[in-house]
Each structure stands twice: as C-alpha cells, then as structure tokens.
Amino acid sequence: AQSVAQPEDQVNVAEGNPLTVKCTYSVSGNPYLFWYVQYPNRGLQFLLKYITGDNLVKGSYGFEAEFNKSQTSFHLKKPSALVSDSALYFCAVRPQTGANNLFFGTGTRLTVIP
Amino acid sequence: DSGVTQTPKHLITATGQRVTLRCSPRSGDLSVYWYQQSLDQGLQFLIQYYNGEERAKGNILERFSAQQFPDLHSELNLSSLELGDSALYFCASRGGGGLMTGELFFGEGSRLTVL
Numbered sequence: 282a283q284s285v286a287q288p289e290d291q292v293n294v295a296e297g298n299p300l301t302v303k304c305t306y307s308v309s310g311n312p313y314l315f316w317y318v319q320y321p322n323r324g325l326q327f328l329l330k331y332i333t334g335d336n337l338v339k340g341s342y343g344f345e346a347e348f349n350k351s352q353t354s355f356h357l358k359k360p361s362a363l364v365s366d367s368a369l370y371f372c373a374v375r376p377q378t379g380a381n382n383l384f385f386g387t388g389t390r391l392t393v394i395p
Numbered sequence: 396d397s398g399v400t401q402t403p404k405h406l407i408t409a410t411g412q413r414v415t416l417r418c419s420p421r422s423g424d425l426s427v428y429w430y431q432q433s434l435d436q437g438l439q440f441l442i443q444y445y446n447g448e449e450r451a452k453g454n455i456l457e458r459f460s461a462q463q464f465p466d467l468h469s470e471l472n473l474s475s476l477e478l479g480d481s482a483l484y485f486c487a488s489r490g491g492g493g494l495m496t497g498e499l500f501f502g503e504g505s506r507l508t509v510l
Contacts, residue, residue: 313496315498317501322503323503324397324399324485324487324501324502324503324504325438325485325487325499325501326397326501327498327499327500330496330497330498332496371437371438375496381443381450381451382428382440382443382451382453383440383499384440385430385437385438385439385440386437387436387437387438388437388438
C-alpha cells in the first residue's frame with residue numbers, strides 16, 4: 282500500500298530564512314511525487330513534481346524539492362521564506378504502477394513570521 | 396483561478412438528509428477526481444471518472460455515489476448524512492485518462508456541514 286507521511290503538523294520560520302517542509306513516502310516501485318499548496322479558502326495548487334531524472338526539481342514561487350530514494354523522502358525547500366508563503370502544504374505520491382490517483386499526506390501548516 | 400468550478404461553496408444540512416455537489420472541470424479535461432478533506436483524516440481520494448466512466452475508487456462510502464455526465468460535469472451525491480460527513484469536498488480535473496504524471500487542477504471546494 283502507498284502512503285505519505287508529513288511528520289510536522291506545523292512549521293514556523295522567520296521571513297528571509299530558509300524553509301524545509303518534510304515528506305517521506307512508502308510505495309511499491311518508483312514513485313511519482315508531488316507538492317501542492319493550499320491557501321485559506323482556496324483549492325490546492327500544484328507546486329512541483331518529480332517523475333524521473335534530476336533529483337532536485339524546481340517549481341513555482343521559488344520552491345524546490347529533493348528526491349532521495351535511499352531515504353524515501355521528498356522534502357520541500359525554499360532558500361528565503363516570504364510571509365506570503367504561509368499556507369498549508371501537501372505532499373502526494375502516485376505509484377508508478379497500479380492506482381492512478383494521488384495519495385496525499387495530512388499536510389503541514391507553514392507560518393512565516395515577519 | 397484553476398478553471399474548475401464547484402457548487403455550492405457552502406452547504407448546511409441535517410443528519411439523514413441527502414445532498415448533491417456539482418463540479419465543472421476545466422474546459423477539455425476528461426478526468427474528474429473527488430476528494431474529501433476533513434480535519435482528522437486529511438485529504439482522502441473518493442473516486443475518479445474519465446469521460447463518463449468510473450476509473451478508480453478510493454475510500455468512498457456506500458452512502459456516497461458519483462457520476463460524470465456527457466457534458467463532462469460531475470456530481471457527488473451524499474445520502475443518509477452523518478455528523479462525520481462534515482468536510483470540505485474537492486473536485487479536481489486533468490486532461491487525459493492515462494497515467495497520472497501531471498498536475499491536478501482543484502476547485503475551491505464545497506464545505507458541507509451536517510448538524
């Protein structure tokens with residue numbers, strides 16, 4: 282069975298500091314991995330994905346994520362946080378074979394402190 | 396704006412009642428997904444339709460059903476409602492029906508409150 286774990290419900294970071302939102306996954310075979318962001322009273326928005334290739338993927342709004350197969354992780358990062366980055370972040374996985382939908386983690390609320 | 400439209404945005408009803416949530420996917424998208432977001436269980440996949448046919452089923456209760464119509468809009472029917480069905484219900488769409496390697500486009504959700 283596939284699953285995603287986001288070990289931190291809440292992450293606080295000062296504006297201008299680097300941020301990391303953690304994600305680990307469990308899936309059969311090679312995973313397709315995604316990050317989505319949810320702003321208040323809005324639907325989820327796609328940030329970035331890893332399908333294959335370079336382990337470091339770059340996405341929207343200056344975010345990037347690093348795929349680490351040995352640690353089964355796909356942490357979201359940004360070099361310098363903005364107050365506007367405050368939102369709920371979801372990691373999602375889709376197994377390469379089998380289920381053709383996304384399995385989401387429980388989300389991490391990021392708060393960037395001015 | 397993702398291009399996915401969901402109605403109603405808010406709905407308050409009583410236990411035992413039945414409601415219908417509606418979703419219009421992005422223009423041209425053939426696949427529609429329904430997700431339930433609750434505080435204690437995060438985002439749970441319910442069901443997927445592709446061009447009118449059911450393609451995948453997740454943690455959808457028997458009291459819930461869905462369909463996708465010829466014009467590609469989809470409806471999620473929730474019946475015999477219980478307090479625990481209170482949640483935010485999201486619809487998402489994407490272009491194809493093949494392997495999911497791209498992004499999903501989410502609507503803003505329908506917030507259901509069961510009293």
